[in-house]
Amino acid sequence: MMQKVRFKNRTWDLAGHLHLPENFDDTQQYPAVVCVHPGSSVKEQTAGLYAAQLAENGFIALAFDASFQGESSGEPRFLEDPATRVEDIRCAVDFLTTLAYVDNNRIGAMGVCAGGGYAANASISEKRIKAIASVVGTNPSRAFREGNPEETLKAVALQRTSEANGAEKLINNWIPNSAEEAKGVGKEEMDLLEAIDYYRTARGQHPNSCNKLLFKSMSNLILFDAFHLAEYFLTQPLLVIVGDKVGGFGSYRDGFELYNKARSTNKKIHIVKGASHYDLYDRPEATEEALKQIIPFFQENL
Template sequence: MIQEVTFKHKTWQLAGHLHVPEAFDERQSYAAIVCVHPGSSVKEQTAGLYAAKLAQAGFIALAFDASFQGASGGGPRHLEDPATRVEDIRCAVDYLTTLAFVDRNRIGILGICAGGTYAANAALTERRFRAVGVVVPGNFARVYHEQGNAIEILEAVSQQRTAEANGAEALITPWIPHTPEEARQAGATEMDLLQAVDYYRTPRGQHPNSDNKLLYTGISIALVFDAFHLADQLLTQPLCIVVGDKVGGFGSYRDGFELYNKAASTSKKIHVVAGAGHYDLYDDPKATGEALEQLIPFFRNNLV
């Protein structure tokens, strides 16, 4: 079952889906898990898929739209601000603690792709999380820097900010090509990029609130955000990481192992799904099923 909910972040509201078990009884006390969506995504997509499966397993699971995106409020619209997204997560925990049927001492977090790195980063300082799960984590800073043109991007962003300060319209760019045809015409061949287009821009995973719009001037914020900074000192909670062994350009396989090796957690594991790529772990039943076979027992064992 899904309950539509809202909760506050500063002066605006975040829109969420609260997934509850089929035999939900508000007089009982449940463990709860915050589910964090990827960049450009919304709660109805892969975060919602994992939240629904966690609810079937007996957890309360909260998936929500990031600030400035989807059905959530705040502005400027289409901004991907890592610091704000991490604070979104803290606000989600605040909300869960107000629910009488949620055990405040049994709250975990699960994030997918960029949501996985935001989840790990939030857990550095959010001690109300007792267990941390991440699926195909993608660290923004690494992705941008590996493109090799970080300085060019920052120069362009600086020029755009000057233009907008002097009256130009805000520049909104697409995250990825709008259609598979557009990707092919642009000569795209990289596996993860093509799968991203297939997931987000076709009926496979498309949702009207995931509109493929990114505020260009916000890129400079994401470019310097290293989600794993201080993980070797502050990420001490039990940690479960799931990646696929089909390694694509988004680099989640490497980021998963970097996080695993760096985390200070004394209880941690990484599971590699054979034959799975980054986007298989968004919605492919076999790949996500194997991921959940790791994640559900992990949360049951640690949210006690």
């Protein structure tokens, strides 16, 4: 069972799907998990898949669209602002605490890809989150610092000046719109091609996930370190899921960095053999193995 919900981040609304367990009874209290989607994604995609499975196993699970994206409000549109993404998670926890059927002492968070990095970062300071699971989680700063970040920062500065003086906002695609387009510009890396297969074909495509990124987001993405101070303050139980088919997006190494850096004494990393980054978005064999780790992890720690 799923309910559409809305809750606030500052002055704007966030749109969410609240997944409820079978035989839900609003006179009882349940553990709850905030499910955080990847960059460019929306609640109906991989975060929603995991949320639905958590609900089938007795959890309240909240998947929501990030600020400025999907069905959520906020301006400017298509902004990917890591600090706001983390605040979205805190606001999702705020919302869950207003529900009488949620046990406020049993709230967890999980995220996929960048959502895993954001969930970890939120948990560093948000101690209402009692346990964290990361599925192919990435550290956005690491991912976007690779390449030529200094030139990107200079380009953002020029673009901001242009927009301040009346130019239209520059909105780019997150990824090429097709494999043919990627090959045409010499971008045939495994993770990128699998991203196209997930986001830009019938496999995972959703109309609200429109592949648009406001260019000036790049300065914040380059500078944001999702794992900053994890060695001091990420003390909650932690589960990290990675696949051993390693691609260019870096979730395998980021998963080990998070695992090694976290101060948590109760932490585990699980490697899904033969799985790529995007297999763990929706491929049944890979996601089922991940869920066999995630469900008992939250049952034991929430």
